[in-house]
Amino acid sequence: MRLVLGPMEGVLDHLMREILTDINDFDLCVTEFVRVSDQLLPDRSFYKLCPELLQGSKTKSGTPIHLQLLGQHPQWMAENAHKAFTLGAAGIDLNFGCPARLVNKSKGGAVLLKEPELMYQIINACREAVPSEIPVTAKIRLGWENPEDCFEIVDAVESAGASELTVHARTKEGGYRADQIRWDYLNKIRQHTKMPLIANGEIWNYQDGQRCIETTGIDSLMVCRGAFNVPNLGNVVKHNQTVMPWNEVVSLLLRYSEYEMKGDKGLYYPNRVKQWFSYLRQQYPEAKELFHSIRTYNKAEPIVEYIQLYHQELLANA
Numbered sequence: 001m002r003l004v005l006g007p008m009e010g011v012l013d014h015l016m017r018e019i020l021t022d023i024n025d026f027d028l029c030v031t032e033f034v035r036v037s038d039q040l041l042p043d044r045s046f047y048k049l050c051p052e053l054l055q056g057s058k059t060k061s062g063t064p065i066h067l068q069l070l071g072q073h074p075q076w077m078a079e080n081a082h083k084a085f086t087l088g089a090a091g092i093d094l095n096f097g098c099p100a101r102l103v104n105k106s107k108g109g110a111v112l113l114k115e116p117e118l119m120y121q122i123i124n125a126c127r128e129a130v131p132s133e134i135p136v137t138a139k140i141r142l143g144w145e146n147p148e149d150c151f152e153i154v155d156a157v158e159s160a161g162a163s164e165l166t167v168h169a170r171t172k173e174g175g176y177r178a179d180q181i182r183w184d185y186l187n188k189i190r191q192h193t194k195m196p197l198i199a200n201g202e203i204w205n206y207q208d209g210q211r212c213i214e215t216t217g218i219d220s221l222m223v224c225r226g227a228f229n230v231p232n233l234g235n236v237v238k239h240n241q242t243v244m245p246w247n248e249v250v251s252l253l254l255r256y257s258e259y260e261m262k263g264d265k266g267l268y269y270p271n272r273v274k275q276w277f278s279y280l281r282q283q284y285p286e287a288k289e290l291f292h293s294i295r296t297y298n299k300a301e302p303i304v305e306y307i308q309l310y311h312q313e314l315l316a317n318a
Contacts, residue, residue, distance in 0.1 A: 001213070003238045004198055005029040006139075006166070006224035007068055009098065011275060014051050015259040019252065020227055021063035024234025029065050030139075033095045035108070036071030036080045046087050057090035066091035066137065069126075070098065072107040072118065078125035081136070091135040091163075092126060096153075099141070099172045110172040113144050116156035123160035135163040139200075145173040147185050151192055158195050166198040166222055176225070178202055186216035198222050204229070209237040228279035246286045247318065250311045257304045269300040 005012070005020060007030045012020075017029050031050045034041065052058060052065045059065060067089040071077045081092045096119055098109030105111075112119050119138075127136045138157050143149030150167070157165050167186055174180030181202045190197055200222040203209050213219050227233045231252055235241035244252075257273065274295065280287035290310060297303045 001209070001238055002027045002198075002220040003234055004166070004220065004222040005063075005227060005234065006200060006222040007032050007093075007095075008224050008228075009033060009100070011228065012224075013272075014049070015256065017052075017063075017065070018059050018061070018259065019256055020231065020234070021059040022061040023232055023252075024227075025238055026063050026234050029059065029063050030093050031065060031068050033068045033070035033098065034080070034084075036069055036073070036076050038073060038076055040076070040079050040083060043083075043087060046084055046089075050089070053084075053088040057088050064090055066093045066135065068093040068095050068139075070095040070103070070108045072112060072122070074118075074121040074125040077122050078129035081126040082129040085130040085134055089134070091137065092130060093166075094123060094126060094136070094138045094162075097139045097141045097166075097168050099175060104172075110141055110144065113141060113149065113153055113172065116153050119153065120156040120160045123157060123162050127161040136161070137164040137166065138162050139166040139168065141168045141170055141172050141174075142182060142185050143171045145171050147171055147182055150185055150189060154189055154193050154195075158193050162195060164196040164198065165193075166200050169199065169201040183212055183215040186212075186218060190217050196220065200224070203237060204233075206236055206240045225279065228276060229283040243283070246284050247311075247314050249280065249284060249287075250290075250307065250314060253307055254304070254311060257300075257307065270298055270303060273303060 003026055005026045009032050021029055034049055047053060050067050057065050067084050069077055069080055084092055095109055096112050103109040123138055140153055169182050169186050170180045186199050197218050198220040199212050199216050199218040203212055203221055203223050204226045209221055223233055230243050232244040236243060277287055277291040294303045294306050
C-alpha cells in the first residue's frame with residue numbers, strides 16, 4: 001500500500017505535517033493550496049505555505065512534499081508552477097476538488113469540474129511549464145452533482161498529461177457526508193484510465209483502507225480528516241497499528257504547542273489547537289473534557305500551562 005497525507009486548508013500546515021510525518025509512515029504529503037489569481041507570486045508566498053522547499057522538498061523525517069496550486073487561469077497557473085519548480089518543488093499538485101463556497105465563488109477548486117476543457121488547459125499548461133521528470137498531479141471529486149460526469153473529467157485530466165490523479169469519491173454537492181461516498185465509481189475510473197490513481201474519502205481505520213482497496217482495485221490511498229482524529233492514522237491504515245492511546249496524544253499536543261509557540265503562527269495557536277480538539281473529540285472522549293477546560297482561554301500561555309498540568313496528572317495516575 002502507498003499512503004498519502006492529503007491537504008487540508010487552514011489545518012494541515014507545515015508544523016502539523018512535520019509532526020504527522022514524523023510519527024507515521026507516509027509515502028507522500030501534499031501542501032495546503034497556494035492561491036493563484038492573475039499574477040506571478042513572490043517567493044515568500046511559496047515558502048510561507050511550504051518551508052520544506054528549503055530542505056529538499058521533504059519534511060524533516062524525509063517524507064516527500066508536493067506543492068499544491070489552486071486557480072483558474074492556465075497562463076498564471078503555469079507560470080507559478082514553474083516558479084514553484086525553480087524554488088525546489090519536487091511535484092506540483094492542482095486542486096480541482098475544494099468544495100469551499102468562497103473558493104468556488106472565485107472560480108477555484110471544485111467549480112472547475114463543470115468545465116473539463118478549462119481543466120485540460122490548466123493541467124496541460126502546467127505540464128509544459130515544468131520538466132517532464134517533475135510530477136504534475138491533480139485532485140478531483142466525481143463531479144459537481146452528477147458522479148457520471150467523472151469520466152469526461154478524467155479524460156480531460158489524462159489527455160492533458162497529468163502524472164497521477166487523486167479522486168475524492170464524492171461529488172461537490174456530496175460534501176463530506178458519509179452516505180455520499182461512492183467507491184464503486186473509483187473502480188469504474190480505474191478501468192477507464194491508464195493514469196495512476198489515488199483513492200480518497202471515508203478512510204478512518206485499517207478496515208476502511210482494506211475495503212477501499214478491495215472495492216476500487218486501487219492500492220494508493222489518501223487520508224485527510226481522519227489523521228486529525230487519530231494522529232497515528234497513517235500507521236493504523238498502512239500497518240494495522242493500534243490507535244494511539246490518549247496519554248500519547250496529550251504528549252503530542254504539548255509537542256505541537258512547542259512548535260507553534262516557536263513558529264510563525266504563535267499568535268494563532270489558541271485557534272489552531274482548539275481546531276485540532278474538534279477532531280480529537282471524534283475519537284477520544286477525554287478530549288471533550290480537556291477542551292471544555294481550555295476553551296475560554298484566548299492566549300497561548302494558559303492553554304499550554306493547563307495541558308502541561310493535565311499531562312503531569314496523567315503520568316502521576318498511570
